[in-house]
Amino acid sequence: MDYQDIFASACKEIQSKTSHGKVADYIPELAKVNPEQFGVHLETVTNSGFSFGDASTPFSIQSIAKVFSLSLAYELVGERIWKRVGVEPSGTSFNSIVQLEHDDGIPRNPMLNAGALVISDILITQLDNPKKEFLEFVRLISGNASIDYSSRIASSEKEMSYVNNALINVMKYFNNINNDIDEVMDFYFHLCSIEMDCEVLSKSFLFLANKGKLTTTGEKIINPSKAKRINAIMQLCGFYDQAGDFSFKIGLPGKSGVGGGIAAVLPGEYTIAVWSPRLNKQGNSVRGIDFLEQFTTMTKHSIF
Amino acid sequence: MDYQDIFASACKEIQSKTSHGKVADYIPELAKVNPEQFGVHLETVTNSGFSFGDASTPFSIQSIAKVFSLSLAYELVGERIWKRVGVEPSGTSFNSIVQLEHDDGIPRNPMLNAGALVISDILITQLDNPKKEFLEFVRLISGNASIDYSSRIASSEKEMSYVNNALINVMKYFNNINNDIDEVMDFYFHLCSIEMDCEVLSKSFLFLANKGKLTTTGEKIINPSKAKRINAIMQLCGFYDQAGDFSFKIGLPGKSGVGGGIAAVLPGEYTIAVWSPRLNKQGNSVRGIDFLEQFTTMTKHSIF
């Protein structure tokens, strides 16, 4: 299918609408961003790309990075990873403590904050130099050696991390955190602080559209079965308590972050990254979701 | 792709394994079935079919019928149906009352019992002769004029319907049931009592693999966007609190019933119906899930 025209037409239509929603303000650094920005990049598995708007402006990818940490941890640890974190959607908001308490410290899925903290704990155990090696992994899959943590954002998160502190303490109580709490939190904050622009972000997800291999070099990142399973997890758990709605309207596996970014995957075809800072009450980008709904409706192409 | 060999090989492998799990016993009639039965039928959108085992033995499709009632109601009422029932996965078991109470009588999704009761209420309002017209709809999509309700099963359900009674009373309290409680319950019990064999069941789902049209006559049942959305709902909500696990292992939208049946869809390709009465603790067929995992792993083909 030729995406270029549909892509351009969907971009213009969304940009012409008045935007609504609120920029994330619980992290001081995120609140400073210009809320009117809007960028998109689509990259096919055959390495064609289309950009629109602020597609080259770096932003804080926040929770989208949970897909990268899951991919690396899953490849390192294999199926026994699921003893420590589930694969079921939660039906509650991203930072809910309630279900965690009922499930004896096993988070429902790795896309929730609690689950991403467990994945962070696993990576700290597995890696000699966790922050450095994780960054190398992200640079590898994105094909971009300049990707880095933002220490400014990481520090900003640390100041407002009461709910994450609560979550990790509950899991430590249930013996589902093996490393020092402060070390896990530090890794997690760095992970969430990574900055990318839409083009780099869409390229970073391409291995998930390509059965686990880089489209550029053919290098295997994870095996096809794991790529399929990560897509399945994104489909059911990637948008917190809006997962059903996103799946219903857009029909692609994907992941959002409170920085306003969304990355989505049409397996075998393309990845798409969209960014616009205003969020709806579930914490997902309003314009990002509007654009993806428009685009997939026009292409008549989804996983369903 | 040529499914025939993989199909045959997956069937044999599953049948050779010892089966475990328990036949549903909360409904007296269901408890009487021979637990060792196992049947599968795959039907492609080009109307090729492959059968194995007890694929021609009728069984009680139970909750799988919720997909049929949702399809008809959605076509009749359109998008305003979502004011009365959500599209989010629930994270709880199929008959949980807890979330219903929190969400002011709006069920989380139409695959939960509560949601299917609301859909039944909508059909009663929309149809002049609800039970008759619904049956005609099921006969149309299955291409089989002999499909019928089992009054034996419907009566058997009625005797043990305490939780469903509780659910419908809570929703009536919240004004989300418009018709008489007994009439809605009677319709719901009939709906769940429909009997089909695997071949007929897989053919009944083909319109969902074919953008809403019958593959035989080309007749439009629902529009493509609605077919996509029903698949999305099955993907996230079709297996109760095993939805994530099913999506993760198998990667197809589908729906299970406590009679031991499962119907699944690979959009654009095929539908598959599998039946084996022994259930796991989430109420899904043990052998059905094992078979579908085996089959999709061998075909290396899913929506992801």
Add this chain to the structure above:
Amino acid sequence: MDYQDIFASACKEIQSKTSHGKVADYIPELAKVNPEQFGVHLETVTNSGFSFGDASTPFSIQSIAKVFSLSLAYELVGERIWKRVGVEPSGTSFNSIVQLEHDDGIPRNPMLNAGALVISDILITQLDNPKKEFLEFVRLISGNASIDYSSRIASSEKEMSYVNNALINVMKYFNNINNDIDEVMDFYFHLCSIEMDCEVLSKSFLFLANKGKLTTTGEKIINPSKAKRINAIMQLCGFYDQAGDFSFKIGLPGKSGVGGGIAAVLPGEYTIAVWSPRLNKQGNSVRGIDFLEQFTTMTKHSIF
């Protein structure tokens, strides 16, 4: 202590204030009452009584009758009654289904609707002619042979009983209801339909202030230990999710009803019944609570 002056002064003070709150409207019959009425009666264990205002106007005692059914069932069945209903406060509203589902069908306490339904089920099993014999018991403890059910109120409740239907169905599912659901509901609605005025109501509670004996004839209704325990249950569970606040402000065991009545007990001293139809959001009489707070503050006398 001489209560007369304090009583009169507290009555006047409350009556002089503007009343607020809303009359119960979920039962059509209750909504018809004049909301400005206010009556009080205090009766000592030495059979002195003081009345004020509308103390001789009969009203629907509603949930206050749960104390009578508990007293009779407890006397008939003894301590094994606590296998079917707990004695812990619930922390939730009177008709919550949530906790019931978590506790496997055992209601938290007999003052919740669910608990009173279990007590009704026990009485139906224990008594040959449940409605007749229960009425005789109430006539005995009140010393008033004209007390009766209001079939008007009982029918009115029946029409709006969705939540109670939900509760009893959940308990039936968990095997904690032995008799026919309709029979238990009919008994429960009759129980709640009893009408009394403040004077009769306060006299009906006197055996709980007098170690289980009637103050008039000395006849034993229940033994002292059971009277103490019923008072303890009222203290912790008599005002739904306002139990702590009532205990804190007033410091007497008591029970409220959505008809606007409250009966309270100072063991060894007196009982007091107050009635005023406007309710707060927890379903308790606004003026009733204001009066009792005023009165116990002035007497400086409570159980604490």
Add this chain to the structure above:
Amino acid sequence: MDYQDIFASACKEIQSKTSHGKVADYIPELAKVNPEQFGVHLETVTNSGFSFGDASTPFSIQSIAKVFSLSLAYELVGERIWKRVGVEPSGTSFNSIVQLEHDDGIPRNPMLNAGALVISDILITQLDNPKKEFLEFVRLISGNASIDYSSRIASSEKEMSYVNNALINVMKYFNNINNDIDEVMDFYFHLCSIEMDCEVLSKSFLFLANKGKLTTTGEKIINPSKAKRINAIMQLCGFYDQAGDFSFKIGLPGKSGVGGGIAAVLPGEYTIAVWSPRLNKQGNSVRGIDFLEQFTTMTKHSIF
């Protein structure tokens, strides 16, 4: 009433029974205590005292100290204290996070860990030298200048404080903690580390049986209305999810600690402190509750 004979007889009866239950082991220091110890002391408002068994052996009073911190904070702050903590029983275990999340960071009552953390936060704001001044308060009400914190116990708690860390972080998120988390936790751990023997403990509670005044000097600690209200809170919330059962069997306001101590109050008459380290599953002393049930049954005297 002459308590001496009943007291002696109840003590002997309890001591003759085989003890069961488990010593608290979540804090290493508590696990080291000899589990067979048993002590009781009763002190009347006229300053007569009776001791039995290990009544002069100091033990860790743990959560019983929450009554002291509440008393001091309530006296300092007055009724506006209830904007930050409720007075309702919780229906859940002492360290549940669930209700806290639902109630927007306002703990249900000051006897739960979360509530005691808020009270600690208030004292830190109110006092110039919180730990020193609180200790002076406890020395004053106990009439014992040698009472002190155990730094050994306080450090031991700190190591295992994951759930308390979770609770305080949730409340900080909801803006219900004003001071530094570490400072509040340090104060709370010291508070819980106080050691007393039964005699001193019972004397420390006497002002609550004496309308807020010391029985020795007549000095006012808190006013009568506040004393009544603290008793009411203990009655409804002093024994976590066994509050109803304790009230039902014993009928006295009181407070337990995981060190195996219980202090109880019969207003106008006496206080009683009992200690035995083995706990039931709700975290209350098995022998302590058995003794108090025996004793109040024999005296036929409770608040009810």
